[in-house]
Amino acid sequence: MSLLDKHSIRQSENLERTMKSVQRWVAAAIVIGLMVGSTALLAGEMKVDAATASEAIAQAEAAQKKADSVNGEWRDTGKFIKNAKKAAEAGDYAKAIRLAKKAESEGNLGYQQAVSQSELKIPSYFKAMYQ
């Protein structure tokens, strides 16, 4: 069993806290799902061309910047954007758009993750130590 599994088991022991974060992540997932879904829908009609790719990259960069502004950027977001740019330059616009969308969603998630913790909260497993 990996640490990640143990971690989630432990987390679920604290139902209330988990519910709260589940709600947050579900909300985030719905937003992203909608975004991904709508892009998938659009992609059918939308042109996979240089302009679309460069628009997607611009949006990814904006999301990255927003996450960074609250110290919430994830490790690979920048790499995805860099690779999206490379793909666009090489004319692989489908790949560029896919990577840019991935980076954009990471940027949004990282931002939400940080702002949802703007207040310091001592985790439940540690709180009792202060008594």
Next chain:
Amino acid sequence: MDPVEPMQTQLLTATGRETMKKLLISLAVLLITAVSAQAGPEEDRMAFIKYYKSKFPNVPMEEYANGAYAIDPVGRENWEAIEEFPPYEPFIDRGQVMWETPFANGKGYKDCFPDGPVIAHHYPHWDKKQKMVMTLPLALNQCREANGEKPLKYKKGPINNILSYIAFQSRGQVVNVKVPMDDPDAVAAYEDGKKFYFTRRGQLNFSCASCHVQNTGLKVRTEILSPSVGHVTHWPTYRSKVDWSTVGTLHRRFTGCNKNIRAKPMKAQGPEYRNLEYFLSYLSNGLELNGPGARK
């Protein structure tokens, strides 16, 4: 008198009592939350010690300076073998040369630090004039720049030599970090570091505490997660891991831990990591310095 009246009063007081009870409960909850969120450095340190003591009742306090090897008997045996021929030794020697070699302007580290190289235990500290946490690597670079030298890089390379020399000379000194509680900026820096420590980051949504408190003693890949009390006593540290195979700084380690959870690391010696170091170092107050260290 209307016979209904006492009934009503009774009912009213009953709901009143109920409300009162609820109010008291939420007040108590609030109080508990407030206590832990506003606890000062000493309360924090005691809370960490209490936590680890209950998790590892047989580990004596001074052992925490040995990191994971205080709680991992197998890793400890390897480590003791490595310490017989310390891999960090050449770096100490190179650091001594750096310490003694004057800069281009004829001055040297000795002029910036006239009390000699036994100074590691004075860091990190709150620098009232610059209104920021002063760390040893930053102080060394400020000395260089004041003397017209280029600053050294903060994660890899020669800064680790001079840090190794100072760490070795400072062995046996006791960690004694102070947070001047009458200086709101200093308290804010400490609090900022504490918040960083407890904030979940990256794609894996882990905080420092997720690994080094909640899961201390468990294995991640091949390593046992160390307690945070003792995290700062032995820097720089030689790691045998292939992409290190050399001594590296504490902020290089922070960078690695942030990357492992797929978060973008902060800048080494930027305000975030210095404040984190301030908080983390306070937790080791009372432990002896034993750097440079060797780890897996």
